[in-house]
Amino acid sequence: MTDLDQRIASVLRERAEGEIDTHRLLHRSRTQGRRRQLRRRVGAGTALALVGVLGFVGVSGTDLSGLPGRLPWTAATPTVALPVPPRADGVPGAATDPARVGTDPTVLHLGVDPAKARYLGWSVRGLAVETVRFEFDGGQPVTVDVARTVEAFDGLGIDGFPVDAVPTRRAFDGTVRQVPGGSGGLIMSWQPATGVYARAAMLGGDRAALARAVDALRWNEARRCAAPLRLTALPKGASVGGCAVDVSSFPKGLTVTLTIYGPRSATMFVSLQHAAQMAGTRTDGNRTIDGRAAYVFPDGGKLELLGIPQAHLTADFGWPVKGFTEVDAATVLAGAQVAKDLSRPETWD
Known part of the structure; x- marks a missing residue:
């Protein structure tokens, strides 16, 4: 478990006694349902499995639990145009310029x-x-982490895998390793190009399936971490340092989490959680942001901008990710731009 994982887990435990957070409650109930479904599928000998949660950073298809890049997977309606990160024109892929990997959020x-x-x-x-997460072979999910150093994998866990079963700092020689403990997990670490280190993980399936998944990767292209959320105003000295998008349950839901870093290790998570069936549970704000109703949570570390149809837009700046204030969070939410139609990826940019 990474230091960030531990901090987020602490946040959830700390706030367990406060007001019920409908976002997290929705996430937990759906996550439990997925786990039960996973156990049934594994018991039946199928290849489907759950791997992953923003991280990007996940949320029930609608929540990242504050952690970029940690995303659960569910089926999406095949008749709907599915989101694909658009190409980053003029930017070389990892195989062409390994030094660029992980340098631009x-x-x-x-x-x-x-x-x-x-x-x-x-x-x-x-x-x-x-990180990219994808499914193939009719639904087999895979997560692939990529970095330009071996050290980046230290403490980098994989959701669905036992913490002590995830290898770190092992040789990136292409060997496929079975995860101990009977989970059926497979992990492959390799170098797709000189100066590029990659790790693919899959629950269920076999070595041949993992090889097919790796073959689906494209190392000679770059894509933008596109999302239906943009931040146009940041606190002084702050910058966006992380981006996570979960479209696993699209079009029924999606989640975006953008991480803001500031001076002296200040951190803020800005999340957009959308669900097509989501009904607003809070209409009475206790704050205003540029004349719009907002709500600060009882613990004083989370601010929500109200009035966005079928979505929650929040800024989490509280313990343990201290450094930013409610005023900073209000600045960020005031400048946040949400796509008008969250169900149409072509309108996100």
């Missing part, structure tokens, strides 16, 4: 062949690790 220096796989999510975390 808005760019992924790899892609997935859409003829072989469907994107479930993508993220750039901490200006170090880029």
Whole structure:
């Protein structure tokens, strides 16, 4: 478990006694349902499994639990145009310029062949690790983490895998390793190009399936960490340092989490959680942001901008990610731009 994982887990435990958070409650109930479904599928010998949660950074298809890049997967309606991160024109892929990997929170220096796989999510975390999640072979989910150093994998867990079963700092020689403990997990670490380190993880399936998944990756292209959320105003000295998008349950829902870093390790998570069936649970604000109703949570570390149809837009700046204030969060939310139609990826940019 990474230091960030531990901090987020602490946040959830700390706030367990406060007001019920409908976002997290929705996430937990759906996550439990997925786990039960996973156990049934594994018991039946199927290849489907759950791997992953913003991280990007996940949320029930609608919540990242504050952690970029940690995303669960569910089926999406096949008749709907599915989100694909758009190409970053003029930007070389990891195979062409390995030094660029993990240096831009808005760019992924790899892609997935859409003829072989469907994107479930993508993220750039901490200006170090880029992640794509996709499904292939009729629903087999895979997560791939990419970095330009071996050290970036230290403590970088994989959701669905036991913490002590995830290898770190092992040789990136292409060997496929079975995860101990009977989970059926497979992990492959390799170098797709000199100066590029990659790790693919899959629950269920076999070595041949993992090889097909790896073959779907494209290392000679770059794509933007596109999302239906833009931040146009930041506190002084702050910058966006992480991006995570979960489209695993699209079009029924999606989640975006953008991480803001500031001076003296200040951190803020800005999340857009959308669900087509979501009904507003809070209409009475206790704050205003540029004349719009807003709500600060009882613990004083989370601010929500109200009035966005079928969505929650929040800024989490409280313990343990201290450094920013409610005023800072209000500044960010005041400048946040949400796509008018969250169900149409072509309108996100």
